Amino acid sequence: MDEGQRLDVYIANQLDHLSRSFIQKLIEQGNIQINGNRDIVKKYKVIENDEIEVEIPDPELLKVDAENIPIDIIYEDEDVVVVNKPQGMVVHPAPGNYKGTLVNALLYHCKNLSSINGVIRPGIVHRIDKDTSGLLMVAKNDKAHRSLAEQLKEHSINRIYIAMVHGNIKxxxxxxNAPIGRHPVDRMKMAVVHRNGKNAxxxxxVLERYGEYSLIEAKLETGRTHQIRVHMTYIHHPLVGDPIYGQKKEKFHTNGQMLHAQTIGFIHPTKGEYMxxxxxxxxxxxxxxxxIENLYRHK
Known part of the structure; x- marks a missing residue:
């Protein structure tokens, strides 16, 4: 046991699917016990031989409403939908954000979506970040969902992104090839970590070089949270406009990272053909x- 570590930090390191803010709420609600005691202060520091019990309450039953939000559907049949998501749109509902998401729009535009990921994420096989634009494949039934999920697991889906990054890549x-997991200090961020990190x-x-910037094509072999953003920061070429991993001062006004999911390719779940x-x-x-072109053309 890491004696002297704050309780929320210790639990977050042991249960890396839980955020520190969620753990702090569990402490406030009496869902965490230390040696049988539920009356614990947030800043409690663990002691050797402490017996810690964590109770995670059942999630609230939620209803996600269909909303008539225009979306750019690139392809649709009885099994799959391919959508071009705009920058700024969240993929699926989450606490405090149950409206205006891609799922809300899909529920309106599609009669059926797969049920494997439940009420909150129907049809969602994979995600891209709110401020990343581009292509997502969505499953309309459970059979299609299982097929696409298996292809993701086998790393056989072709996913190519375009990104503008800082620095001139030589x-x-x-x-x-660097494992990604929760940041050891800031649990809201991901990072290259060798302890408890997942293969990434x-x-x-490089597509083009513009002085202090490079336009790149990035192909995912794996699909970890924030993978391209974390990996490019790791090699000292963070994405332009990235509010989490990028530079604090940007020359250009952006509403998020310059990252676009340009290409997606997969085997159709029913037809068996590559699309x-x-x-x-x-x-x-x-x-x-x-x-950027104009800025460096005159230098």
């Missing part, structure tokens, strides 16, 4: 590229 291409591999190649889809870089991304 190599034409490269591979980042990103392949990249691949592409989505052009959105306007907000193109404007940043043009601004």
């Amino acid at each position: 190599e034409e291409r490269g591979t980042i 591999v990103t392949h990249f190649r 691949e889809f592409h989505a052009d870089i959105p306007d907000h991304f193109s404007k940043i590229i043009k601004t």
Whole structure:
């Protein structure tokens, strides 16, 4: 036991699927016991031989409403939907954010979605961040969901992103093979960690160089949370506009990281054929590229 460590930090390190804020709420609600005692202060520090019991209450039953929100559907049949998600849209509801998500829109536009991920995430096989734009595949039934999920597990789905990063990358291409897990101090962030980290591999190649910036293509071999953002920061080339992992001062006004899921390819769950889809870089991304081009063209 890491004696002298704060209780919430200790539990978060042991149960890395729980955030520190969630653990603190469990302490407040009396759902964590130390040696049979539920009356614990948040800043309690663990002592050797402490017996810690964590009770996680059942989730509240929630109803997610269908909303008539316009979405860009690239492809749809009885099994799958491929959607081009705009920057700024959350993929699925979460505490404090139950409306305006892609799931709310899909529930309106599609008659059926798979039930494997429950009420909150129907049809959602994989996610991209709120401020990342681009392609997502969605399952309309459980059979399709299982097929697509298995392809993700086997790393056979083709996922290619476009990103603008800080710094002039000298190599034409490269591979980042570094495990990703919860940041050891800031539990809201991910990081390259060798203890309790999960295997993560990103392949990249440089498309264009613009002085202090590089436009890259990144291909995911694995799909960890914030993988491209964390990996590019790890090699000292953070994404332009990244509010979590990027530079504190940016020359350009952005509403988030310059990252776009441009290509997705998979074996169709029923037809057995390989299908691949592409989505052009959105306007907000193109404007940043043009601004950077103009800035360095005159230098």
